[in-house]
Amino acid sequence: MERLLPLVAALPLISALLVHALAGGLGRRVARLSIGFSLTGFAASSVLLALAIAGQAPRTLTFGAAWGSLLFDPLSVLMATVVSGISLIVHIYSQRYMVEERGFARFYVLLDLMTAALLVMVSAADMITLLIAWHLIGMLLYFLLGQDTRSQTAYRYAFWTLFTYRFGDLPMLLAAGLLYTAFGTWSLPEIFSALAAQPDIRTWFDLPLAEVVAGLIALSAFARSAQFLMHTWLPYTMGGPTPVSALMHAGIVNAGGFLINRFAPVFVHTSDVLHWVFLIGLITAVMGSVLMLAQHDIKKALGYSTMGQMGFMIMECGVGAFSLAVYHLIAHGVFKGTLFLGAGGVIGDARKDDGVPKDDLYTFVVERRPERQRRPWLLMAAITLLVPGAILFAAHYLVEAEFFHKQGAVVLLFFGWITGAQLIFATYRMRTENLARLFTLILTSFTVVVVGYTVISHGFDLFLYPDPVFRAGISTAADIDLIWFDVLVAVVTAFIVLGWLFTYYAEQQRIRDRAWFQALRRRFYRVISREFFINDLYGGAGRLIEAGASRLNVLLRWS
Template sequence: MTMTTMLAVLIPLLPLVAALAVLVGEPETQDQRARLGVWPLVASFALSSLLLVLVASQGAVTIRFYDPASIANLALPLGFHVDRLSAVMMVLISLVGTIIYRYSVTYMYQDPGYRRFLSLIGFTTLILLCMVSSANLVMLFLFWQLLSYVLALLAHNLNHAATLEGAFRTFTLLRLGDVAFFAGIVLAHSLYGTIEFQELLVRAAERPLTLTVLPGLDMSGPTAVTLLLFIGAMSKSAQVPLHLWLPRSLYAPTPVHALLHAGIINAGGFLMNRLAPLYGLSPTTLHVAFVVGTLTAILGASMMLTQNDIKKTLGFSTIGQMGYMIMECGLGAFALAVFHLIAHGLFKATVFLNCGNVIHKARQEPARPPASHPADEPVFSRLSWSTGFVTTLLLPLVILLVAHGALRIPLVHSHGTVIFLFFIWVTSSQAILTLTRLRGIASWKVSAAMLVTLLLVVFTYLFAAERFTAFLYPDRTDVDAYFQAAALPGPLFDILVGLMTLLIVLGWAFLYARSRGQAMPVPRWLEELHVQLYVWFMNRLYLDAVFAKAGRAVMRLASRLDRRSFGRTL
């Protein structure tokens, strides 16, 4: 057994040691054992980092705990497959799990369910590590299911009615996507005769199968399989309209949400990356993912802006960010989606843990949060405005020249790549627009901050595009094929680019008018629409009420069918 194999087996077991260490022993020594339980998680992170180095230098490792020839299909096919993607995810999960566990030792120490809660943190870390290192679809689906059960248990305070209802909603809504996920596994096995990732991807590329879904409607095998699996990814990663479980789960302790928003909710992006070659065979599924991700990003961000609760604001922020992640997968930028989920996971875990501190202080001190003071009148700075305006308008040209010339990214042949680079423009413009609100600071400092922000965003995105993509997907031909498969129709591409350009220019015009004490003329119907949209987004588009009515209708129909069936038996 090689060192890489030993590490792949040992790393998931260390969180189990931490979980069991908290449960055994007398309650009087629980605090001491809880503090000792963090060390297996620290060891898991250290060994995961070492495993990443070994996998990057020596190649992927596959471990099977069964003999397919002897037991055929009668046993659950268990095994690990650790490649660069799995190793990167294991480092992220073990790091976030260690931080959250250590934070919870102090944050939850007075809670009656202290031991159970810390133990579940360890078990969740174990499940996540096993999921990202699974060697086949069935094993991945098994741990995918266990995550749903753990999410319900981590609600923790089941004596609280709203918490209990949120846990039940989370568990039941996730089942909708899991049914489609399981159907996709069955269909994949029936078409290609395997559930092992490596064999499945090879056979799907070699067998261009076609299915007849309805009379006159044909669909390729990869499209049918990936669409079903994508529905599962939608539910776990809270994509509209399957996002309703996430706001309902916000009554759980903040360490739960740090782990949820930093690890569990990224499962959809990981699944699409694990099966990236299969998704690359289906432009239809990639286009669907792009539309769903874009819609989720827009609606999630809009609903976030209208919430007045700190945890709901962060929750809808995560929904929007997961929309970006799925949208990036839909553009064929799979490595960028992984880079995004890593950055978002570390950021959102930190934010939620600090959110717990804020809530704790607000409960202890009535003066927190402090009363807001009226903002000073904005002072117009021609230097700041001009710097931001010029940099955001000249940025597309700079990006195109650098990417097409120095990095040699094939922009002419890939709309997906152009839209990916467009993200740089949108992100940096958003950050620069925010900097214009700085008051009491010299204009030249604000302008310098804008330029530094511009350089930071550009080089970060270009690093993600070039280096991280080369690390996760060393074969450049595969990356080009993904972008080609995700290419959008020409007219749609032009409309998207034009609309985004218009929005950014109008944003600067609005900022200029507001800074000069002027107002842009807005039609009355647009003002009324603004109010209506605010109400709709504040009420989360009333989707909760729609799903509740649909649920009651289904229950009435089921009850009616039961009565008829019972009457016939009598």
């Protein structure tokens, strides 16, 4: 049955060829053909997922001598189901959304090719197949974003995307070269076995191979998942059709998290790389969230929201919660895809009638008019401690006794506590006629956050990484010295608590009305509204590089 896997990857390819061949005769009805293939692909990948859940052993399906192989394992079939599912939704949505667009058939051809490339990427069993799929995704995305071939703007930003993606291809290419030089094979399972047998093998400059390869793979993942300094393309690619935005945010930018998971057997032999991964993810999460708050355009805000989410996903990898990152990328894919597909309708409706409900939530969140009557804050503060405490206590007995010993779990729970507490403090001043309902909602959302980090993480861990020794290895690879860890947790806690206290003090003293505060705020807003000047810097550097090439050509008489 696992032989269905090549069929899953081949179906969209066949669909692309048929759509191209039959578009002249069938006209816009070719969309139905494409949807039919998409549906079949989704059904086949669901069968494969069911097989994997039932415990079918991983298997490599080989089609060529040195390369050209697909891997049937829990990660590949889970991702194949996600990709084919999201692709199916985008296919169905586009049938009406794109009906008046020029190049309707071309769009479906590209969509099918992109689905095929994504499916090959998630199931590639050797470095060359992975490289080819990884590279083609960037190329196909460029043409999908440039669906309107008359729009120079759409193509300008599509070019940014392509350049970043191509930049991200290079580390993977180098990693492939290193691994082949070291082990003489392109096969991923063989590479991972060889590395497990000699984890301390050295490479060029006498560097540890595992660290170098993991670093290069992480760089590729950063470029694909719009991590800080390689994020500038993401919010500007809204010139592409909405279904492409949905597919991109739901199924393409997430590839960084997948890639790190695919190379987990390499990361498990590292000692430092995951700390850098965590740091980059953290910076991206914070930057993305800050920039999102400063946007007025709904799609651009969604773009920065994706950046923040991707930062968080990479951060999860950095703390060793690899399988949680997979869960995160699936959850993010589903909700962000929904938001994008709904964004067009919301904008369209808002043009006719703002339709803004003048209810409590709106006045509180948008108009920032809090109710003066407040809930007892001591009760709220107690909730922030008691709920996670109770869940952790339960997790200790129900999920895993060693749960607290994993630094990654502690960091994520800590993060969950902060965000949950932030939510509670934010809603603490919210007016409500039904206090019980508000409390129920607060408790439920808080509980979901913390439960999400314990039970779901554990469930995905068991499915994707059934070997407990391997799971422990990933956790160890992400660990830092215990004293440093405690110090860091203490410092961050103090920083956040002081932030809360300062906010409370500032509100009491009405600091926000003072001139110095207003000036500081304006300056900060200017920096944020210019996106920390990173785009300006890159644009300037690009122009400088091109001007240099031009001068050189003149000097050398164009020969």
